[in-house]
Amino acid sequence: MSVLLFGHPLLRIGLLTVFTIRLVMLKDPQILVLTMIIGVVFGNIVAANAHNGDTPYERKDCHETVKVYPDMISANGGNCHFIAKSGLSGRKVIYFAHFKSLAQKKLIMGSNRPLAMTLSGEMKAMMPATNVNQFDMRAYYHHQKIYEAFSGKEIIASRPYSQLTLTDRIHEIRSRFNHYCQALPKTLRTYALGLISGTRQSDFFDQMSGVKQLGLLHIFSISGMHVYYFLSILDRALTMLGFSGRLKGTVKLVCLGGYFIFSGGSPGLLRAVLMAGLAISSRMVGIPLSQLATLSLTLIMNLFILPEALFLMGVQLSYGLALGLIATSKMTYFRQTVLLNLLSLPILLFHLYQWHLLSLAVNLLVLPLFGRLIFPLVIGGLLVGVVSRPLVLLIDACLHEFNHLLNVVGALPGMVTFGKPALVVVWALLFLTFIMIVHHGGRRMCLVPWVVLVTYGLTFIWIHFPLTGEVTMFDIGQGDSFLIRTPLNRSVTLIDTGGKVVFDQQPWQRGIKTYQASRLSINYLKSIGIAKIDTICVSHQDADHCGDLPAFLTEMQVGRLVIPLGMDKNPSFMKRIEMRAKTTSVISVSDRNVVSGLPLTIYHPYEPGRGENHDSEVLGGRFGGLSWLFTGDLDRQGEMDTLGRHPGLKTDVIKVGHHGSRTASDPQFISQIHPKIALISAGRNNRYNHPNQETLVTLKKAHVAVWNTQDSGMVRYMYRQNSGHFEPVLDRNEGKMQ
Structure with a gap:
């Protein structure tokens, strides 16, 4: 239904056909009735959201005071942007603003508490992408139920809130953590912010060029791996404190919700948190759920919260790889990594258009290294950062060398600019790759890898040698x-x-050159x-x-x-x-x-x-x-x-x-x-x-x-x-x- 309402017409037809055949083949009246009930409820929710999105609130020359979390503000020079709930429309809005002075910037960015920020500007609907294959900001935020943008002329005033909710305090902790990281050496700071709080500084891609080139950004996009580490550490701590049974599960659920807020609350992270929460809840109530059932229920819940979530690349990769992990759980690490890379490749090419030939080899080597070495080094650096400067410098040097090696490898020849494959080709490649995963031992499937290879080859030729x-x-x-x-x-x-063209800017207003x-x-x-x-x-x-x-x-x-x-x-x-x-x-x-x-x-x-x-x-x-x-x-x-x-x-x-x-x-x-x-x-x-x-x-x-x-x-x-x-x-x- 999500694709029927928001997706590509060809995809609508394909999924509706598969879904209808599936319902008919099951021959189960209960499932048919349940599907219809859920469909009606989901349709009503989507209709309400669509109605709100189709009637954007627009107003020029307005003043507005909103609650802003400093840890959610992205600043570059004299400009900043953040997402907050509008007092005018009652909906989430993305705000673009300018600092009046360096002193104001330091005051706002140095705050830990939520701020009541007053801005002047105009509220308007976002422009669609104006170039072919340009990043479509309007669609990206629309998928997250954000329909308007506030173009601010200046930030008039800001003051900290005195009474804080639980959510406010979690954001305050995140802000304090980010400020603490600012005092750490450069590489350790970047890794700590990216892996722990999900924060990327404006110079992230300049420093982490190898991570970008080699397709390792998923490691720095907090998701299932990070949630697993968080729950593992929490589980050990609770066991040491004598917690057990339902009390232990309850504490983990509460902390999981707090971790979701602390780590930035991205749509991709929502899948990992919901899935982990379902797994913990099912064990608490004594109703065992398979991994596949847990993933399926998570997807249903996710689509009720964000009906357009699966149109975001991060969410597509999150669910695709989670499904792939379940399907390849009994395979060797090498085979599993190869197939998961093949599963993600069509999605990456559709959104990013290029792929490095060394990505697979680097993933094979780096993923286990991250779990056994990089994560412990980052956590160790955070713990000793205030007590032992020589030790934290040693940890930073290790991370720097590791990051430098990734940058060197990423700069090696091997980047293939493939181009954007057609949507039908992407789905065909995903389907064929999944067939390879599920039926990897069948004799009849020996031709599937060759079909996949030929499909990639023909698509590459079609894109690179156009007739027009x-x-x-x-x-x-x-x-x-x-x-x-x-x-x-x-x-x-x-x-x-x-x-x-830049006109008369002071040094503090320039920021990172883009x-x-x-x-x-x-x-x-x-x-x-x-x-x-x-x-x-x-x-x-x-x-x-x-x-x-x-x-x-x-x-x-x-x-x-x-x-x-x-x-x-x-x-x-x-x-x-x-x-x-x-x-x-x-x-x-x-x-x-x-x-x-x-x-x-x-x-x-x-x-x-x-x-x-x-x-x-x-x-x-x-x-x-x-x-x-x-x-x-x-x-x-x-x-x-x-x-x-x-x-x-x-x-x-x-x-x-x-x-x-x-x-x-x-x-x-x-x-x-x-x-x-x-x-x-x-x-x-x-x-x-x-x-x-x-x-x-x-x-x-x-x-x-x-x-x-x-x-x-x-x-x-x-x-x-x-x-x-x-x-x-x-x-x-x-x-x-x-």
Whole structure:
């Protein structure tokens, strides 16, 4: 029913068919009646939640005071976000806010008690993902019953609560624990926060690059393994204190609930806590439950609490691996680990698009090491942290070497950018892998591994050698970034990378440097199986055009950079690309150059410059039966100069200069090149009021159709040979959401 109401249509049909056949084959009227009763109850609960979600509470220029737990605040520089219950709508809301000063940040982040925080801003529904395969924040929080976001202008005031509930005190303990960890050495601190309280600092992925590359994030996402260790320690402690029987079970249940809150209360952790609680309860009342029955009841309870839980990757992995552990419980450790990795692989590829060839070997070695060495070291470091500085430094050194080894292994060749397999392929691979697990000894099943291998191979070929090409305008906010990919991926070219322009920030406001390209354009490229870009053309030096270039140079293979003539003498730009690989060449061009293998013609610049707006590269090419022209931030004078040097220049599609500013798109220029379609890349509610009304009037008078990222999000022109079609991600109404 969850999938019927929220899931993919194809998946709905498949699961409904299997479920119906299962009910018919059982021929048990009691089960049929019970299923119908549970279905009606579940449907009513879901309908109530869906009604709340479809009517988001929106209000502009409002002040609101909410209860905030400091341990649940994620801060980076002068920005922070947290989830709290709104006093306006009575529902959970995600709040984004800005600290007024460094003193305010220290006061809030240094507090242990829950805070009554007053904020000014606006409440609104969340935007959907505006790029294909972008992380969909709206869907992610919707699955957790969070439907609105509060965009805060500033935090007006905060004060600690004096009267605390039991939940408040658990959060206070967690906050004190996190502050205690801040005094520990760096690596021990990261491991203690990740493994004990489920907290990740803003620089977690920089420090733990090997964990990310090798697919070991599940170890730092508190789940079944952590709950098992917690209950094992608690059981020994209670036994030593003389507890037994129902009293011991009751204490464990209470502590399990407290541990759920203390560890962050993630949806993935809920499965482990519910399952452990059911197992303890069944023993207390003398009703034995098999592991499979316990898992099944846990899933039912979980879906009543969060009806859309199984659409979250963490929950999918949690239940999938738990089921796999039950099915492989009698196998050897090696065989079990191999099959569990195969079981999780389709889910990981569907969400993350890549997999390291060394992941399996590392999992085989690291998982037992974590239980026997890393966990004890972390707990030991926490215990001796306040009494023996030399010993805690020794423990930190051991963890540092272990983490360094993971980072080194993660940096080794072997990362396969597979791409995003189709949903039907994911389900087929999961089904076939589970068949391999359940019938691993049957002679008839000997062909199944080969079918799995062939399915992976054919899927890989289908993703990496597509019959269609594309010209794509990414929605990267205020900036430019375009992809040109020819059929069969013969050529992959990027024009600009986008980037964020930062205005007059104090050092404490800057925080950890992040690149939005990692979750937008780079993420999209990986989802379609692209790990190497043949050419990145940088139109000019402005941050909104090449600010995210370092992300591409570090996360992907880049063959060459094509920049305007003279920009290689600009020290600011050259510093930005100093981390490039030795195999990445830099080519400085003018309109007199022809770059071998580049599917574009260079029309501008014609003299050396420093990479400013009037030095912008102007590039043109023909794809899918249409001619295209990309003008960067070229001004009106530059447009007319380009026409003077190339008087016969015409185009079907123009990337409007300077995001639609009035400084570009001269009416005479537009009239002479005679475009039919205009592409405008500009941020929503940008401070420059792009696109300018004068430019829109010019385009309208010339009868030019306009695609604007503000309204349509990412726009793709998908083509095959000499014909194609435009595909916007958003319709006009979605794009106009503020």
